[in-house]
Amino acid sequence: MKEKNPYFVEIPRAMPREVPVALRVLGWGEIYGGFDAGQGEQQAARCIDCGNPYCEWKCPVHNYIPNWLKLAKEGRVFEAATLMHETNPLPEICGRVCPQDRLCEGDCTLADGFGAVTIGAIEKNIVDLAFQQGWRPDLSDVRPSGRRVAIVGAGPAGLSAADRLARAGVSATVFDRYEEIGGLLTFGIPPFKLDKDVVRLRRQVLEGMGVEFRLGVEIGRDLAFDALLDHYDAVFVGTGAYREVAADLPGDRLPGVLPALPFLIANVRRLLRSSPSSNTDRPDPVRFDESGASPDSSAPQTALAPGLRERSVSGSQDLTDLDLRGRHVVVLGGGDTGMDCNRTAIRLGAASVTCVYRRDEANMPGSRREVKNAREEGVRFLFNRQPLQVLGTDRVEGLRVVETRLVADGRGRARPEPVAGSEETLRADVVIVAFGFRPSPPDWCRSAGIELDDGGRLIVGGAGRLPFQTAHPRVFAGGDNVRGADLVVRAVHDGREAAASIVEAFATAQAAAESVTA
Ligand code: FAD
Ligand code: SF4
Structure with missing residues (x-):
């Protein structure tokens, strides 16, 4: 048979x-x-x-x-x-x-x-x-512990921590400078990958679990970090990584050269139809300075690949003009942010969208599914091309690139090397720079005694500390501000584990207090 x-x-x-x-x-x-x-x-x-x-x-x-x-x-x-x-x-x-x-x-x-x-x-x-069908997390067995935790940042790390703390009977209050929860889930990842109603529903679920959100509050600006330490038993810091890596190219200050994140944020905000904050002094997601740190921040930085530098992008580019109809767009970078910019530009009506990446397709860091989706939607990929110069007088008129070949030097990924005599000019009216993000530790980290590594990441864990505990015993941290720009699921992991450490610290303190009274 x-x-x-x-x-x-x-x-x-x-x-x-x-x-x-x-x-x-x-x-x-x-x-x-x-x-x-x-x-x-x-x-x-x-x-x-x-x-x-x-x-x-x-x-x-x-x-x-x-x-x-x-x-x-x-x-x-x-x-x-x-x-x-x-x-x-x-x-x-x-x-x-x-x-x-x-x-x-x-x-x-x-x-x-x-x-x-x-x-x-x-x-x-x-x-x-x-x-x-009406399912919601069941917290009917949870007993309030009387403990209160402040969470700075309503991105996936902060939301994950809030969920776990609520389940442990700890009162969690989440502060965020933006007017919606989600961090990059709302303001970075485009709606064709993650509908914003999904994040709104999650907000309702968390509020139903007792989590409180205080939005439009920037810690360090509207409220001092010390005030959190005074009023809460512990603080979780999940502030993300917002310092954009800029292309160090001649011409990169020309109108028409756009950093990736402000471009994506401006588009999401337009779609959300949420009006900018009425307080014009408040850092607003539509503005260019998304670094979260002052431009002259003393945060130490590790070396970048040749040709790259980082900056808190600020200045003159006109991002209110999101109408790309008839324009030729070139996106620099082969990661997920680059794919999001490519696909956003397509939806904004660009005449053409070309993604320029200095390695080959096999070495692209982004998800294969996103590359496939971008290609299907009409994005043209130019692999093994390195940008040399943005051309133009009053605004972008083209992009000079050179072909590269990959050279393995036995140290990690193969290195792209320019091929002499292979320069060409691409047609471009808009150049979007998507070279990634680096940590942007808020200035109050240092004054609060939180240690940073050479790259500006918050240092957590290690000898004598709980996982995700910083050098300040009541401050915990996780997500992109600890790892550098990474993934949603890793931020979720960190928030979950940090919350477990906070609960453990409370239990240890409680046991110590009880042994003194006994
Ligand atoms: P964030 O999401 O950045 O949240 C940090 C929050 O802290 C923000 O809301 C910020 O406003 C707030 N904040 C900062 N400073 C303060 C302050 N002083 N006071 C109050 N609030 C403050 N990952 C994936 O897994 N899949 C993807 O498809 C994907 N696509 C991406 C697309 C783009 C364009 C980008 C930029 C990233 C993408 N990522 C993706 C990465 C992912 O979004 C991040 O790794 C993740 O959001 C990090 O979570 P987080 O909570 O650490 O930080
Ligand atoms: Fe889900 Fe984990 Fe797979 Fe992410 S990696 S989709 S969290 S099972």
Whole structure:
């Protein structure tokens, strides 16, 4: 008798419904919808429970993936959502924005030959469904501890910490300089990857758990950091990394040269139709200085690759003009931020969008899925090209580039070297610089006794300290300000673990107080 094919062969890997390219470039909606009826269960059933769940280990928060895939297969949506939240305070967001090909799905046993289980899409789908059906985290057994923690930064690190503290009965108040929660989830990642309603819903969920948000408050400007230390038992600092790496090119100050993040933020704010703060002195996301540090910050910096420098971008570029219709746009950089700029420019009506990257495609740091999406939407990729000069007199008129070849010198990634005589000029009206971000420690870090490393990252953990505890015993930190620019899921991990350390510190202090009284 012919043996029945295993399920993972019969049912091929499938992503949820995808909006056709011709439609998706006309709007800002997420490009993936939900699974069709029964399809999510089918996809979850492709997991063979291989016994060596490398996916779990590769997932930075170590999700119990095979266990919740089993629940998803059986249609037990609420139980699956509950299990997902045990390890990940923001599963519907990670399911959308994680570069799964480099994380969980990249190490799925089926990845080689059969197609990995669509872990991220299932994670997103289950939590979306659970929320639609009224599921909410159950905190009915949680008893208030009487402890209060201030969280600086409502990005994924801060939100994750807030979730874990609320579950431990600790009152969490989250401060953010922006008028919405989410950090880069709201103001950096474009809505076609992460709909802003998803973040708004998460805000409602957290508020339902007792988390308080105080938005439009910049610590160090509107409220002193010391005031937090005076009024709260501990502080978690999740302020991100906002110092843009600029291209050190002749002509890079010409109107029409745009740094990536202010470009993306301006577009998101336009879409959110949220008016800029009425306090015109307040650093506003539309403005260029997104560094979070004063331009003359004394934060030490490590060396950058040749040709790059960093700056707190400020100045004259006209970002209110987001109409790219008829313009030729060149995006410099091959990471996820570059892909977001490429795809945003396409939606803003650019006549052409060219992504210039100095290494080859195999060496691109961004998610493969995002490169594929950008290509489908009409982005042209020019690999092995290094920018030399932005051309123009009153504004950008072109970009001079040179071809590169990769040279392996036995020290990490192959180095791009210019090929003599291969210079060419690209047509460009707008050049968007997406070379990444470096830490931007707030000035009050030093005065609060928080140690920084040579690159400006907050130092946490180490001898005599709890994980994610800084040199100040009541201050904890995590996310991009500790790691440098990284991933949402790693910020989520740090917030979760920092909250665990805070709770442990409270327990130790309590035990010490009780032993003195006894
Ligand atoms: P952030 O998200 O930056 O949040 C920090 C918060 O702190 C901000 O809201 C800020 O306003 C607030 N803050 C700072 N200083 C103060 C202060 N003094 N007072 C009050 N508030 C303050 N990662 C992925 O995994 N997938 C992706 O697809 C992806 N795409 C990206 C696209 C772009 C354009 C960018 C820039 C990054 C992307 N990332 C992506 C990276 C990811 O967004 C970050 O790693 C993650 O958001 C870091 O989280 P965080 O909480 O540490 O910091
Ligand atoms: Fe994969 Fe990210 Fe979900 Fe972990 S959190 S299972 S890496 S999508």
